[in-house]
Amino acid sequence: MKLSSLGLALFLTTVSPALLPGFAPVAVAQQKQNITLEDIWQKGTFSAKSVPGFNWMKDGRYYSSLSKGNLVQNDVTTGQPVQTLVAGQDLKLAGQSQPLQVDGYSFNADETKILFSTDTEPIYRRSSKAFFFVYDRAAKKLTPLSAGGKQLYASFSPDGKRVAFVRDNNLYVTDLATMQETAVTTDGAFNKVINGGTDWVYEEEFEFAQGFQWSPDSRQVAFYTFDETEVPEYNMQEWGPLYPKDYRYKYPKAGEKNSVVSVSVYDVAAAKTAKMDVGAEKDQYIPRILWTQTPNLLSIRRMNRLQNKLEVLHADASTGKTQVVLTDTDKAYVEVNDDLRYLEGGKEFLFSSEKDGYRHLYLYDMKGKLVRQLTKGNWEITSIDGFDEKKGLVYYTSTEGSALQRHLYRVDLKGKGKTRLSEAGRGTDAVNLSPDTRYFLNYHSEAGVPAVVSLRSGQDGKLVKVLEDNAKLREKLGQYNLATPEFFTFKTSEGVELNGQMLKPVGFDATKKYPVLMHVYGGPGSQTNADSWGGTNYLWHQMLTENGYIVVIVDGRGTGARGAAFKKVTYANLGKLETVDQGEGAKYLATLPYVDKARIGIWGWSFGGYMTTLALTKNADLFKMGVAVAPVTNWRYYDTVYTERFLKTPQENPQGYDDNSPVQHADKLKGKLLLVHGTGDDNVHFQNSVSFVDAMIKANKDYQTLYYPNRNHGIYGGNTRLHLYRQMTDFVLKNL
Template sequence: MKKILILLLLAVGYTLAAQESRKITLEDIFVNGTFRTYSVEGLRSMNNGIHYTTMENGTQIVKYSYETGEELEVIFDVTKVEDSPIETFVDYTFSDDETKILLTTNKKAVYRHSFTAEYYIWNSVTKELTALSEDGPQQGAMFSPNGDRVAYVRNNNIFIKNLKFGSTSQATFDGEKNKIINGLPDWVYEEEFGDFMAPTGFNTTMWWSPNSEFLAYIKFNESEVPEFSMTMYAGMTPTYDQYKLYPGEETFKYPKAGEKNSVVQVMSYELKTKMSIPVNIGEETDIYVPRLKWSPNNDLVVMRMNRLQNQLDVLFANPYTGETREAMTEKNDRYIDYNFLGAFTFLENGNFVVLSERNGWSQLYLYDREGIEIGPITEGDFDVTAFYGFDAKKGLYYYQAAAESPLRREVYYISQDKKLKGKLSTLEGTNKADFSANFGYYVNYYSSARVPNYVTLHETKKNTQLRFLQDNTVLKNTVRLMNVPQKEFFTFKTSEGIELNGFMIKPGGFDPSKKYPVVMTQYSGPNSQQVSDSWGRGVGWNEYLAQEGFLVVCVDPRGTAVRGEDFRKVTYMQLGKYESDDQVEAAKYLTTLPYVDADNMAIWGWSYGGFMTLLSMEKGGDLFKAGIAVAPVTSWRFYDSVYTERYMRTPQVNAAGYDENSPLSHAGDIKGRLLIIHGSADDNVHVQNTFEMTEKMVQAGVQFDMAIYTNRNHGIRGGNTTMHLYTKMTNFLKEQLQ
């Protein structure tokens, strides 16, 4: 027995020693999941506020006690259902009375957020599991508040399943691909009017009334929206044929900057009469309706935004007649941040909360049910970044803010009279809360640059931690044993006196007397943030490059998040100008550091970051020996209307802003070696951007390297694609800088 124990101890010691000396590989990051970060998935507060549920193993929904953490019961187990038509599920939604569960299975992506799926309904009273429909995949399925019906979309038409009788009625009949969409967003709405409070994005445009008598929806007429076509090769398709002689084509409606958008209508479908009543949203058709809501007393609420996106009107509508009145109007000299949409929340008494930048910072304001401002809820020179809700019993509002530093997030509470206020989160880094239905408990999701996801459960009143739900112990040990390089934060001032935040990851065994090649990574897009005290995506390519001997640096330029409205909106009408100026300034600052090899610097980025890579190389000249631009925008004339015009207005009125800051206009100024990469089926940033850029460089005599990934979208993934992509980029940087 002693010999066995000694052998086991020796084996464990050998394994730890081997792990400690082992280097990070690309397979660790992209294939093996060595650094996978775990969280608590599918957590839902139950109505009573004292229990919650989680999804486990894709087969069970388990009920727990907030107070004790005790597992109380398995509410649903698909493996125990006799003759179950499904084996697993990927998501679930309770009906309001919690007697039924809508299960999502066979989920298949359409675009970034939208998907088709096969839904099943579990009735906990009758113990029956039934398909929502057997006529093909569905989209956007949702329970009515009374739990008697489920609305869903198929082939651009809305259907309503009556769960009492098992019958299905069709609410719309004019849906047609590339013409009419009912109940789902068109491409540009899905992509650009997402909700910062909903990580799943914006993938439905249907809303049930609280009394379940109406289903409001948005109808999109995209008949006059210009079409974009992508050639689809055999590639990794289900019907792969390497000898396919004539490639296929994917054609979809995509409104580019200054082009025609969908004409939208708001409709109120009354279940009793089975009639759709048009809602009066005004005579102007060149507008957006990015969101509908319902008030507690069953008024339909329409958010109408002008095309410039600098005025948003909140309309209250009578769902029976479609008549509307204006309740409030939000205006901005530049543009209204779309987070206004996600934060807009009705309270039980009919008052509502909005998130506004009207005083230079994102703050919460309270309005009465008639749309008259009562006053600010939060005040200060900091940005509120999320609104969690209002506890009517305690009279407290809960929210997330970057009040202590732009790098961090805290969770706060405050009363309307400001007499009660404080901070719930205690750990320095990034905190996000998920409250129980009665605000009696909350789950805190915490991380920092050095601590992976740490999920804890708290009692709200005394703010006491009851227990942890996930601490990623295995990951923390792996990071420690493999001596993974860590982020270090820094600030510097540009020649204009602008202070910018950054982080750097130094190579393992860093020696300040040596000089290291530099790889600058960045995204730089409006209201984005890369430099934050959070775990983010965890151990990835940045850490791998640092291990391989590169000094990896990231700087958030002007235009990025949580530093007030003026800082993030200085880029208005001239996207790319100040951001690339700041990246060049960051590179110049780095050359002053004694351990930086100023002759071997590169910059890289994806999407907006690819756009920034090109502009920075054009402005920086010999500063950048190399650069990698993945899926870059090369002219905002090629990008979609909603995003681009929010920051640039249209090309018709701001031609100079579009063209002076387009990489196409300065292709001949690139001095370093460029690797440009794109997916041929990128429905977001079209490969057109790269083809036009490379032609400009060809004509300017600029040599470059290029990689096009067949049938890949904006994420450039699938099969071995990710490994191939990052191997190529790694080899390129080593060849150019080392």
């Protein structure tokens, strides 16, 4: 059966997954194929398609993308190319016969110039360096941005006349008319001072790496300086050559010294730098800077080290004088996001807060006086996606429909006219709104159903065109023995209702007893149990159901989308209630007539690895086995920003660190454990697994370990994932 684009989109968002290709009745399931690890990790059998390289252009009617070495302009209403903006053959330097191998690009504001990047080299999770080139579209001229080595974060000024970038921990500005390069700072040095970028912990936990911003009028550049001289170094060995190489970098573990952070503004015309007054306290965080819509006015967010007080400062960029205009506090912690938006006209700004128990939108005047609360209810917004200045409309994603789902809504600045723009029905929508809000790209998926990418109207959410329906993937999935995800809830012995998801083997027989593997992450504000396409772990879980296992996910206390009280109840005792709830999940499953209560296992990665080691020790009688990948085993080993947000410092709360450290409970281990870690993990250090192994040896406990040389926290590259999941699969089959 073939459907039109409109019919297809409506079909996907309204029918049950059981009626989609890939969810055939049990009666014919035995004729289908079984998933293999090679399908998931080597052949790309189940790779979902998207709309690659999508970048909105200033006219919301078009987007640009790289295609076969060319930069192409596409019509969003058809998805078809309308013109070649830059031919790959034009990207040649003088005297060179071959064009650049471009891996990224960005336009200036009027789209007359383009920054192309080549030979991009990743550093940590969000940082990378590359060679950048400036392309003048009118002259068809390509010019290297700098001859001094690779650059980071190269960015056009809004007027397109200059480019700022970072090299060797210093900030530079290049005048494109003369290609004259000016060093804004000169004191940058590795492991000492960073200008224009962030240190490791800001990049990882505050989720940004570029540490400078152009002012809207292009006259100034605001930038960070990190003095990390006093931050202790962590040393990782890089294995391979005859003598392993040391890699030392600044990593502030809980309770240790952080970087001293300052904010300055460079006046381009005057070639002068003014330092902003962020207060006398050095042991604090500056997690965001943002130019307002008012000339010469910079917004700075400041937090105390315990992160339970967030202040919005307005700074005079010329003098550095600051004023606190808004303060948000919490008994536990305040989280940082990108919801702060300054409105045109310089009179008001949007801000989100959990102060009424759920994250909602608030409108303030520039002096910090509350104008009104724009959204309210026992649900929360998860992002601000766009703003229509002319009509005064805020676009946001929220959990109003269900804590398991995400949908797009719109509300005006009076808090009226709230409209759901996502289609009615289940699932999760992730959106990419055009700058003028005329259109949005919608990525809609459901549990067990891969994403449909569609273009929709920003006015009413109506479908314009399906750009990618993943029909081939759904057809492919229909050839395999796939279980239908089932959502459920249960109440713990304390009366707490928890959400769960279950995959039962195809051909499930309620009169039989099945082993269960639970999957957990469980970190503060996270959500593993969601009505969305589950990706590779979902496919691996499906493979396990083909081997006769039930796979279950339970989101316990501390996870997100259910309000501040549910999330922050774990404060200062990280791991305690979360472990209780995974145990309660196992106890609930044990009451089901088709579950073999003697064969319940658990696995997780990162925080989920931490939860797995705790489950196997503190709940040793409930779990037969577990697989812990890259786990934290002692929060004293993890970084300041994340750990202290939820536990305070170890000096203030030593019991919170020690009482729920798996290292302290190694002697309770009974089940089979596979412990996995990458030796090059710059995030959760290999030290965590070494410490836990040492504790198990002292307790005379048996275990299995699997380490991956030089692999980072993601443990990937080449055959790595295939190898890892083969070992995990074998361990489950042998021990559960």
